[in-house]
Amino acid sequence: xPRVTVIGTGYLGLTHAVCLADLxxxxxxxxxxxxxxxxxxxxETPFFxxxxxxxxxxxxxxxxxxxxxxxxxxGAFGDVHFLCVGTPEGESGRADLSSVYGAAGMLxxxxxxxxxxxxxxxxxxxxxxxxxxxxxxxxxxxxxADLAWNPEFLREGFAVQDSLAPDRIVLGVTSxxxxxxxxxxxxxxxxAGTPLLVMDLETAELxxxxxxxxxxxxxxxxxxxxxxxxxxxxxxxxxxxxxxYDARIGRRFLSPGLGYxxxxxxxxxxxxxxxxxxxxxxxxxxxxxTVDVINxxxxxxxxxxxxxxxxxxxxxxxxxxxxxxxxxNSDDVRDSPSLAVCAQLxxxxxxVSVHDPVAMPSAAxxxxxxRYAPSVSEAAExxxxxxxxxxxxxxxxxxxxxxxxxxxxRVIIDARCCLDADLWRHWTVHVLGRP
Ligand SMILES: NC(=O)c1ccc[n+]([C@@H]2O[C@H](COP(=O)([O-])OP(=O)(O)OC[C@H]3O[C@@H](n4cnc5c(N)ncnc54)[C@H](O)[C@@H]3O)[C@@H](O)[C@H]2O)c1
Numbered sequence: 545x546p547r548v549t550v551i552g553t554g555y556l557g558l559t560h561a562v563c564l565a566d567l568x569x570x571x572x573x574x575x576x577x578x579x580x581x582x583x584x585x586x587x588e589t590p591f592f593x594x595x596x597x598x599x600x601x602x603x604x605x606x607x608x609x610x611x612x613x614x615x616x617x618x619g620a621f622g623d624v625h626f627l628c629v630g631t632p633e634g635e636s637g638r639a640d641l642s643s644v645y646g647a648a649g650m651l652x653x654x655x656x657x658x659x660x661x662x663x664x665x666x667x668x669x670x671x672x673x674x675x676x677x678x679x680x681x682x683x684x685x686x687x688x689a690d691l692a693w694n695p696e697f698l699r700e701g702f703a704v705q706d707s708l709a710p711d712r713i714v715l716g717v718t719s720x721x722x723x724x725x726x727x728x729x730x731x732x733x734x735x736a737g738t739p740l741l742v743m744d745l746e747t748a749e750l751x752x753x754x755x756x757x758x759x760x761x762x763x764x765x766x767x768x769x770x771x772x773x774x775x776x777x778x779x780x781x782x783x784x785x786x787x788x789y790d791a792r793i794g795r796r797f798l799s800p801g802l803g804y805x806x807x808x809x810x811x812x813x814x815x816x817x818x819x820x821x822x823x824x825x826x827x828x829x830x831x832x833x834t835v836d837v838i839n840x841x842x843x844x845x846x847x848x849x850x851x852x853x854x855x856x857x858x859x860x861x862x863x864x865x866x867x868x869x870x871x872x873n874s875d876d877v878r879d880s881p882s883l884a885v886c887a888q889l890x891x892x893x894x895x896v897s898v899h900d901p902v903a904m905p906s907a908a909x910x911x912x913x914x915r916y917a918p919s920v921s922e923a924a925e926x927x928x929x930x931x932x933x934x935x936x937x938x939x940x941x942x943x944x945x946x947x948x949x950x951x952x953x954r955v956i957i958d959a960r961c962c963l964d965a966d967l968w969r970h971w972t973v974h975v976l977g978r979p
Contacts, residue, residue: 545569546660546728549622551647553580553611555703555807555876556664556696557628558589559596563707565603567732573611574618585611592875592902595704619654624729626694627663627675632807637814639668648675652682655689660725663693666752666812668819672716672745692722693745695752700806701873712739716748753819756812757832762797763804764838770800770977771841780977781961800977802846802885802933802959803839805870807878810836842976843881846931846959847888849974853929853955859893862952864927866920866942867934867960869903877907882933885959886914899923901938920947927951935960944968 545568550561553575561573575581580590587601603609612618618625629647634640644665651661661679663672676691683689693716698706713730717723723742727734734740743751766787770780780800788795804810813832820828847858854861870880877883880903889896890913897915900907904916917923920939924930924947932939944967948954954971956963961975 546623546725547621548572548729549574549618549625551575551618551625551627551651552629552643552665553577553584554628554630555591555593555700556698557626558584558600559593559698559703559707560626560628560664560696561609562596562600562603563704564729565606565609566599566708569608569729571603571609572618572621573609574613574615575611576613578613581611581613591906593703594701594873599704615650616654619651619656623659624725625651625655625659625661627661627665628696629665630807631665631667631811631815633811633814636818637811638818639666639811639815641667641671644671644675645678648679649682652679652689653684655679655683655685657685658688658690659685660690660692660722662726663691664696666695666756666808666815667693667749668753668815669746669749672749676718676745690719690722690725691745692717692726693748694726695748697752697755700876701871709733709736710738712741714748714751715740715742716745717742718745753812753816756809757816757828757835759797760804760809760813760835760839761831763799764835766798766800767803767842767977768838771838771845773977773979774845777979779979781975799961801842801935801961802881802976803842805879805881805884806874806876807870810839810879842959843884843888845976846885846933846957847892849957849976850889850894850929850931851892853957853972853974854894857892858889861894861928862926863889863894863896864917864920864924864930864951865889865896865898866900866923866930866932866939867903867936868898868900868907869934869936872934872936875900875903875906877903877910880907883907883911885931885933887911890914897923897925897927900934901936903934921950925950928953928955930956932956932958932960932963935962940964944971 547570550557550573565571589597629643631639672693773780784798817832868882957974
């Protein structure tokens with residue numbers, strides 16, 4: 545079995561390293577962040593992901609997974625090197641590829657024998673070939689250092705199950721040797737029936753951004769319908785349900801609400817728009833611009849509703865916010881719609897008190913000025929207004945009568961459109977997209 549390194553131990557890389565170890569591979573994971581590496585080597589995950597920490601410990605104990613800061617060690621160890629570094633939003637929405645080229649440049653001098661470098665990061669089309677050329681120009685192994693692109697589709701909150709049993713494996717390759725190597729790496733999911741799609745590098749890069757563009761478009765479509773419903777006095781919830789029964793449309797990702805956020809969709813949409821502009825595909829530029837605009841408008845709409853519910857101004861109004869993670873089952877607050885709403889409420893003079901089951905430490909690092917409350921009732925103590933901004937299942941289990949005893953006014957804005965209207969009937973409930 546090939547020995548594997550994983551370069552970059554963030555949300556994607558750490559999950560990938562742990563899951564490959566769990567599939568039986570010998571894995572060495574590397575990062576430039578010494579704290580992350582020390583923590584992971586002690587069996588601690590630097591972020592919340594259900595099921596990941598026990599699996600990390602299990603594979604550390606089994607001796608299949610190790611961590612290092614040394615590229616020399618990684619180069620000497622691995623037959624297959626997975627690049628899992630970040631590609632954040634850079635200037636004018638373009639993907640910042642400095643970590644991708646940086647990591648490839650740090651590894652390449654140590655590639656002395658035949659090996660395969662596999663990109664998993666989400667990158668603009670054309671990046672893979674450039675990475676391959678740069679590696680081959682530096683690596684002592686030269687042309688024997690092969691490159692493939694294997695985009696990742698895992699969802700935070702379901703990352704472990706998505707990695708161990710993905711719904712498809714996409715490989716962009718330039719040689720049969722690379723494909724054969726990756727078939728060995730993914731033998732277990734392939735034997736379990738996971739579909740494998742093998743293609744050229746450019747198409748594999750595009751599959752990932754096209755998938756994200758489609759998902760974002762679907763979310764923004766239903767949110768545009770929510771806007772229409774708000775203007776027309778119609779109800780987006782039964783509308784979405786009725787649309788979803790059409791098998792050609794489907795129900796998933798057709799949930800109206802506060803829109804998408806996180807470390808992937810927003811920056812991937814903007815990076816793809818920049819790529820489309822470079823390629824002169826103007827129709828895609830305008831489609832993705834509109835998708836982004838619709839998405840951001842939902843945040844403004846929640847602030848507008850809050851202002852209206854507070855009687856025209858948010859100055860001095862006490863607001864309890866339920867949920868700051870960009871989605872449930874995650875502590876990721878990168879481009880969190882909720883945190884953006886909190887920031888705007890605070891700018892307009894509201895006193896914001898925030899609760900989240902797991903994301904408060906990461907939110908507090910990003911927005912230290914907000915008040916973070918250890919429980920829902922402490923966040924809601926004396927509140928004039930409650931905002932439900934992340935759809936944790938804990939919040940659907942709230943007893944509205946108990947909450948009514950601590951708030952100043954029984955007014956809630958359900959920006960995720962999922963609270964039970966009947967349960968909350970003694971409250972004034974505003975739902976995005978509902979009359
Ligand atoms: N997070 C997700 O759910 C997800 C899903 C699919 C794809 N992706 C893609 O995967 C990539 C990584 O995303 P992430 O969320 O894990 O990012 P992240 O910011 O959590 O992790 C990136 C890691 O790379 C490390 N790094 C940076 N430069 C390095 C270098 N030169 N050598 C070694 N390590 C280096 C950083 O220290 C960090 O730990 C992105 O392209 C993202 O779009 C992410």
